[in-house]
Structures are given as structure tokens and as C-alpha cells.
Amino acid sequence: MLSGRLLAGYRNLVASYAFLPGLLIGAGTLLAAALTAVDTFYEPDWMGPLSAVFGPTTAEGARSLLSTVGGSMLSVAGIVFSVTLAAIVFASGQYGPHVLPQYRRDKLAQATLGVMLGVFAYCMTALYSVQAGEDAFVPRLAVFGALVLSAVGLSMLIAFISHMLVMLHVSNVVGRIGNQAAALLAQDLPCDDADARHEPRPGHEADFLTKDGDPLVRAEGAGYVLTVGTDRLVAVATRQDLRADLLVRPGDYVTPRTPLLRVAPTLEEGVADEFRGAFAYGRRRTPDEDTAFTLDELCAIGLRALSPGVNDPFTATDVVHQMMRLVERAARGRQVGAVHRDEDGTPRLRRPVLTFGDVVRLTLERIGPDAAGNVTVTPELIAVYDGLLSEIPEGAEADRLRRSARAFRALCEEKLPIRAAREEALSALDRILARGHTAPAAAQVARLKAGRPS
Template sequence: MRAYVQQYYQRIVASYWFVPSIMAVVAALLAFLLIEIDARVPLDAFGESPFFYATQPDGARAILSAIGGSMIGVAGTVFSVTMAAVVFASGNYGPRLLTNFMNDRGNQITLGVFVATFVYCMLVLRSVRDGGEGGDNDFYAVMFVPNIAIFGAILLAIGSIGVLIFFIHHVPSNIHISNVVAGIGTGLCRQLDDTFPDPDSEATDREATGPDEPDHLLWQVPACFGDEVDETSPTVPYAEVVADRSGYLQIIDRETLIKAARAADIVVRMNCRTGIFVHPGRVLFHAWPSERVTDEVRAALVSSIACGNQRSPHQDPVFLVDELVEIAGRALSPGVNDPYTAITCMDWLTSAMARLAGREPADPLLVDADGRLRVIALPDSFAEYLEFSFGHLRQYAATDMIAAEHYLECLEQIAPATRRPGDIAALRRQHDAFMGLARRGLAGAALEVVEARAERLVATLDHPVHRVPYPVPAGERVERLVAARQPAGTTA
């Protein structure tokens, strides 16, 4: 149930109806409140300033009608401009970016301000009365003009003009490719901060809570989940829990998963991660011991996930990586040929990978409140994220000299942040695979420039602390490379 609540919350956040609806309800309550205050405050309570009062009903109706009519017209224009911007961005940068624009709070608040002002004016307008209405009824016989509420409508109209000015600036700024990429890159870095703990904060936590348990809970891992088990055997000692619906896995509620495993006194090994497509029959979890896995336990385990029609960036950092790769791939396509947009994407991927290289992966062993192992999650690693980002991008960058040179420079900038030999090995694999593609896609002087940058990357990876060498001008690098390749006693 918690997974569905989180999924529904994410859908609300990415909708254009929720924030405007809330603001319209608040505006309606404000209108009723100010009308009640007007009914109880004497006419001369604030003096006789002509600016504050619109004492005639006809004038009050004219003011409210003008404000309300203009606001609903501007709201329609704002909605049309927003849809046009969304269509432009999704068509040029990729359809998956539609989620980012739907989450934009500036567009939602702008639309909500105009709708709320319209609702407020309409509710105040209906309270204006001329004297002598209703015959002998004393309530309608008295003229009533809600002066304070009308003054509030004027303030809302002035505020709406300010919001309109903001919106005019916000829309072109929001669809600027540098801002689009920066928004995705910032979200990716934030996601990685949540997924991979900071080593400094982890060290502080260990000092405060004491040393970890022996062997880091590995002694609690069931033997059937170890490396010595033959996975090709026709029978396995654990139960397989399969999906009962189709869609992209958006939410995995680990707390619900741990509680379900604890209630059944089992150990669950996750066989899925957010972002994958599941369908009925696909194995999501392995549960041990199998004799305790009843239909109720299976239902409780499956209830910890939520699926949807599209991927969501909420728990899926790879989705944000894919968005950057998609923008870069489109920019490097022959029809667009924009290597500098691809360079911007690679810069943000470099920032994310350098941040990731200096951190330890999250602990895949999850325990309950009693310290008992309950869930074994799929491990995350720097090499996987490097393949998802630069590995998926290399086929596009390898055929463009500008993008290829910057691709190798990005790998060079990531190297000093690495702390483990396996991370350096992952960077070497990316270098070897990329140069294999570059040597087939480039030739002549372009290939020589890329070869020079590749040698610089190799030197950085071979350095004891992976220090980036001092920059050398591109022309001089190529000259050195050509001179090194010529036989002794010859001239260029």
C-alpha cells in the first residue's frame, strides 16, 4: 500500500491540475472570509479614502468583471504557451523529457494564480447587492459592496501581472538546452547522493554507533544465495515470487518488503530494480525458506512494488542518465550535428560519475529492527553507472572529433576521484572500447587528435594517484604524436 501511495503522490506532483486546484480552493476560502469581514466592519472603519472604497455596486461589478474576465483569458493563453513549449522540448530533446516539464513548479503555480484570481473574483462578484432588492426582505434591501474583498481582488490582479512577467521569462529560459541539461544533471547528482552514502558522513556515523557486526552480516546470508549454489539445477531451494501486472517498475518500498519478510520469518533476495519492465510471470524476488512462502506472503511481497506506464526518476537514477545520453545522441545525429550540446551532457555526466567514484556503494544487506537479515538488494557499482552513461554514449561520440576528444577528457577528469582499482579498470575498458570505435569512425588529422587525447588519458590512468597532467595545446600534442610515430632519422 505504501508503494501505491508514493506512486500516486509522484503522479500528483507531475500533474497540471493539483496545484491550480489547491490554489483555487484557497482563493474561494479567502473570498468567503473577506466577504464575512466586510459584512461585519462598518463602512467608515478605514476612513474615507476614495482609493480604498468602490462604494457603488455598479463600479464594484465592473472591477470584478474586468479582473475575472481577463484572468481566465490569460490562463488559457498560459496553458497554450505551456503546451507549445512542452511539445517543442519533447520533440527536439526527447519524449522522455515530458516528465521534467510536467514537474516544473513554475508553470503549475503560474496557471494556479490566474485560475485562483478568476475564482476569487467570481465569488466576490455574486455578493454585490444594490439597495432595494428583494422587496420586504431586510437582507436584500440593504446595499452591500464588499470593499475589503474588492481591494483584495485588485491586489491579486497586480500580483498576477507580476506572475505573468515571470512566466514570460520562465518559458524561454526553461526550454533552453543548457538549462534543460543542467536540471537533469542536478537531479541526477541529488539521486546519487541519496543512493550512495558520503564516506565522511558514514565514518561519523560509525564512530557514533560503534563498529559493524562481524563479516558485515555475511554470516546471515542463506547458503542458497551464495556462489556455491548451482543456478542451472532444475530445482532451487528457494521460492520464486513473480509479478502479477505489467508496466515499468517505478517504486520499490523497502520498508514494506522488510516488514513482510520479518512477518513471515524469511530472507528475500531482490531480482529487480526500478526502471525495468515487468510482466506477469517475471521473477521479482527469491524467498528462503520456500516452505514459509504462502500465497499471503507472496501478495505481501508483491505489494511492495508499484508499476506504471512510463519510467519515473523518483527512485531511478539511470532514467536521468538515459535522458542525458538521449539528448547527446540526438545532438550528434547527422541531421542535427550539434557536438556542443553533447559536450554539455558529457560535462554533467562527468560531474555525476566523479561524485559516484569517490563513494562506497550502498549496502545491499538490509536488516530489520532486531538486526536480522531480511532483504538482499541488487548491488550498485561505479562500473555499471559508467557503462550506462559513457558506455551507451560512445557509439555516438566516436564518430565526431570534437565530441570524441571531450569524451576522453571527461574520462580523464573522472580518474582522480576514483578510490578502487576496479574503478580504474572500468575506465580502461571504456577507453579501449571507445578507441576501437573511433579508429573505425575517424581518419586522418581527426583521428590523430583523438589518439593524442587517448594517450593523455592512458598516462593519467597509469599515474600512481591518477593525476591529470598539465594541459598541452592541441597542435603541440598532435606534433608530438606524429614525431613519436616516425622512424628515427626521418623528418615530418
């Protein structure tokens, strides 16, 4: 069972630009050595008539070909790196710095850079084995492999350029972040039947396993919580016959002495260090376990698009549509992960999870104040409330969404600059709030989005 620090370090390594390119460089070196060994093991004419197909028969020809392919791949690797940096700078300035992890973790860009450098390493390794003179040796199979790998490199370059053009489109950026947020929400609020060991008792989802005054496990470092090893916490609590309430979640900022856990009934010396081993901290948040961070990314793009300096309401509309998807997904989920049990069914750990109200607050209610003054985005947000309230069954979630819609109505009344648009928006919101769980007020919302009075 990995500690929190090891798990966070592994994730950071895999996401870095050193991991995949490094693997491909090593693979290229080993492949060249293997093909050269095959050529060394067999006689020079072991391929018979096919020898001419597998590259030059002279040392000078082999050196020339390997040098050309290797130098070309190294030059293209520089181009790939430059294009990636330019894309990162553009995305950071256009969409905000929060989208940088999307480009840093892009596997196709990493693979393209790795293939180019791997082919270069392959050519240098094969070139080292070429010998002239009386003991002339030409690794024909390795030279032919360089030709094949050069074709692979060119194909990767074409795919990389096409991929970067797609990645820079704002709708694709917003869609990728939305997919990531939906995947994380599925962990906190799954729709299907989960393992019974992780399902809270009906009516006790909010009950704490400990009480005020019980021993606390405090942080010894500072930074954002990157990883919480839930399985490790449950294992330690089970071994020591303890119950624990987790007081932080991924994305929270902690300082030394910040309470991480509250434990009952007692906390023996040394056990606190075992609990602390389940946590990892960092200087920046990551989307690995931090659902709120992905929602922040969406909001950052939407708020930047609505700012006077950018004024791009259609990008904000894309963000609003993704928010609708996430709120609807949260409404269908169940908080089955709030209490974790051991194999005997004994509650061992209660952890805070993102609730439906949190998702509404971090999405619709964050962008609402800026969207309420925009005549293009306001109808879209009203349509979102209309669609959600028609889909979500009556209950706590629907009541929470109505409170959010009422707050948005007050913002529209205050901020919408055009009188006709303001009256139409208020009328649509009043009808949405007045009806129960029925079909959406599609006709009026459609008129509002089209800018036509009723």
C-alpha cells in the same frame, strides 16, 4: 506505511497539472469568502476614512472591477497554458520525448496557471456577494483584494515568461537532469556514513540472502516498476522472520509472473500479497526512484545532438560534462544500501543498486560510439577519461574506467575521419592509459581540444 500503489499515486497526483492549480483555485475561493464575511460582519463604514481606498462604494463599480479582473486573469491563464504547451512541443522535438517530465513537473508553470485561475475564482466568488437595490452590499475589502491579486498575477506572468526562456536553453535542460541524476545517485551510492542498519557487512555486499529454489513472489500486473517500498518489504520480512532478495529495481519492465522477490526459508499463504503491496507499476518510467531513467534522458539528448539530422556537437559536449560529474560522483560513493537490516541488525532484504560500472555503461559507453566519429566531441570525451583517471584512486573503479577508455580508443581508431585528429586522439589515449594515478596529461589534451598537433 503507504503501499507502493498509494505512494506512486500520490507522487503522480502532486506532479500533475491538476494538483497545485486546484489548491490555488480552492484558496482563492476561500479567501474571497473570508474577506466577504469580514465585510458582512462589520458595519459598512467600519473602515471610516479608509473606505474610499478599499475599492468602489457602489455595486455597479464593484461588479465592473471584479468582472474586469476575473476576465483578464482567465485570458492570461489561457496564454500561460498555450505557452507551456508550445514549450513542451518544442522541447520534445528538439531534445526528445524523454525530457517531457521536466516540463510536466515544473512548479513555477503550475503555480502561474494556478494563480491566474485562483484569482478568477476569487473574483467570481466576490462578485456573487455584490448586491444592488435597497439591500445594497459592496464587499470593499474583497474588491481591494482583487486589485492586490491582479498585481500578484501580473508579477507571476513576468516571472513565468522569464522562467520559460531559461528552461528552453539546452544547457539548463541538461543541467537539471544532471542534478536529478546526482540526487538519485546519492541515495544508491552515498558518500557519508549511513545508518548502520542499512550498511552491508564488509566483503558480503554481493552475497544473496536466499538461494536458487527458494520460493518466489511473482508480479500480478505488467508495466514499468515505479516504486519499491523498501521499508514495507523489510517490515513484512521482519514480522514473518524471513529473508528476501529483491530481483527488480525501479525502471525494470515486468510482466505477469515475473519474479519480484526470492524469499527464504518459506513463504506462507497471504504473505506474498503483502510483499506485492510494496510495488507499483505504470506505463511509463518516472524519475522519482529510477536513477537509470535520468541517465537515459541525458544519453537521449546527447545521441540526438550527434545524429546527422541535428549535428549539434556543443550540446553533446554539455552532456559529456554532466556524465563526467556523475561518473566521478559514483566513484566516490559506497553501496551501503545493498542490504537492509531490521532493528536487531538481522539482514532482511538485499536489493540491487546501480554500481559504478552501471553508471559508466549507461553514460560514457553509450555516447562513445557516436562521439568517436565527431572531431569536436572526441577531445572532450578524452579529457573526461583523463580527468577521471587522475582523480579516481587505483582499484576496481579505475580498472573499469580503463577498460572503457580502451574501448573508446578502438572506436576512435575506426571512426575518426581526419587522419591528424585520429592520430592525436590515439596518442592522447595511449598516454592516459599508460600512466598510473598521476596528474592528467593536460598539455596534450588541451592541444587536442584546440585542434593543434603535438
